[in-house]
Amino acid sequence: MWQITFFLFAVSFCIFAGVMIHDSRTLWSGISFFWMMVCLAVAMLFLLAGYLEWFSSHAAVKWLLIILMLAAAGCVLVFPMVLIITFFVEGIKVIRHEGIKPANMLSMAFSVMLFGYLAVWPAFGRAGSGLLGARLYVLISLLAFYLLSLLAIYSLSAVLNLIHLRKKRKADYIVVLGAGLTGSRVTPLLAARIEKGIELLDHNPKAALIMSGGQGPGEDIPEGRAMADYAIHRGVDADKIIVEDRSASTEENLLFSRELMQKERPRVIVVTTAYHVFRALLLARQQKMACVGFGARTKWYFTLNALLREFIGYLSLTWKRHAVVALLTAGGVALIY
Numbered sequence: 001m002w003q004i005t006f007f008l009f010a011v012s013f014c015i016f017a018g019v020m021i022h023d024s025r026t027l028w029s030g031i032s033f034f035w036m037m038v039c040l041a042v043a044m045l046f047l048l049a050g051y052l053e054w055f056s057s058h059a060a061v062k063w064l065l066i067i068l069m070l071a072a073a074g075c076v077l078v079f080p081m082v083l084i085i086t087f088f089v090e091g092i093k094v095i096r097h098e099g100i101k102p103a104n105m106l107s108m109a110f111s112v113m114l115f116g117y118l119a120v121w122p123a124f125g126r127a128g129s130g131l132l133g134a135r136l137y138v139l140i141s142l143l144a145f146y147l148l149s150l151l152a153i154y155s156l157s158a159v160l161n162l163i164h165l166r167k168k169r170k171a172d173y174i175v176v177l178g179a180g181l182t183g184s185r186v187t188p189l190l191a192a193r194i195e196k197g198i199e200l201l202d203h204n205p206k207a208a209l210i211m212s213g214g215q216g217p218g219e220d221i222p223e224g225r226a227m228a229d230y231a232i233h234r235g236v237d238a239d240k241i242i243v244e245d246r247s248a249s250t251e252e253n254l255l256f257s258r259e260l261m262q263k264e265r266p267r268v269i270v271v272t273t274a275y276h277v278f279r280a281l282l283l284a285r286q287q288k289m290a291c292v293g294f295g296a297r298t299k300w301y302f303t304l305n306a307l308l309r310e311f312i313g314y315l316s317l318t319w320k321r322h323a324v325v326a327l328l329t330a331g332g333v334a335l336i337y
Contacts, residue, residue: 005043012036025281030157087111093301106308139333158278162295167203172266175257178213178223186230192296197271212244212253254284275306
C-alpha cells in the first residue's frame, strides 16, 4: 500500500513542479504544494505502518517516532493560540509605531476575530434554535473557514514566490515599485526596495533599472525621480536608470513601466517589499507581463499587518469568484438544511 501512496506523492510533486515552472503566480502554487505535503505525510504513515513490526523490535527508534508524533500533534493543537497571540502582540506594535489608523489595526482585528471564531462562535451554534438560526450558523461557519483557508493558501503562495535559487536571471529590466516619499526624501521602506534593485542589478549587469512611481499628495517630486537620485548617489550609472513618473498605483507601475521597455518579450524582475510581491505578480499576470518577483525586507510587525492588507487587496481583485463560492455555499446549506 505504501508504494501506491508514494506514487501519489510523486504525481503530486510533478504537478507542483509543473505549476512552479510554468507560472507560479497563482494560488495553484500554494494548493499544489499543500497537497504534495499531504501526500508525503500519508505515504510516510503507510511506510511506518508497513514496517511496524521492525520498529516495535527497536525500542529507541520506536520511542523517537512516538516523541516526534506527539510533538507534531502538539504543534497542531497549539498553533491556533500561537497565531492569535502573535497577531495580537504584533498588532499592538504596529499601532505603537505607526499610529492608530484603520489600516494599522488589521493584525489586532484579525486576532480578535480568530479568537471569536474558535472560542466564542461555537457557543452560538449550541445556543441557537430554529431552522433559520441553524442555517445562518452553518453558512457563516463555512464562509469563515473558506476565508481562513484562502488566507493560508494565499500566504503559502506568496512565500513560494519569494524563493529563488539564484539572483542571476539574465534580466533585461528590473522594475522597482515606488512606495511614497516624505517631501522629496526616500522613506526607509522605499530605500529597502531600491537597495534590493541595486543588488539584483549587480547580478544582472546588462539590465536597465526602471524606477517607477508618480507624484502623490505631500510629495515634492515624482517618486521615480527621487528613486533614481537615490540610486545614482549609491553609485549606479545614470545611463542604467529609466524613470517612470506617471503611475499612482501598483497596476499603473507595471503598465507604464512595460511601455518603457523596448524589447517585445523582455526578461523582467519586479522588486517591491516582500509582503507586496505576490499581489504585484498577480497584477503583472493579468497584464500578460512575464516576470519574477524579488522582495525587500521590512519589520516583522509591519509585515503581518501589511500581509492582511494585501490579502484584502487580492479579494478585491477576485471578488467575483468568491461571490460565486458564497452563493453556491448558501444554496447548498439551504438544500441540505
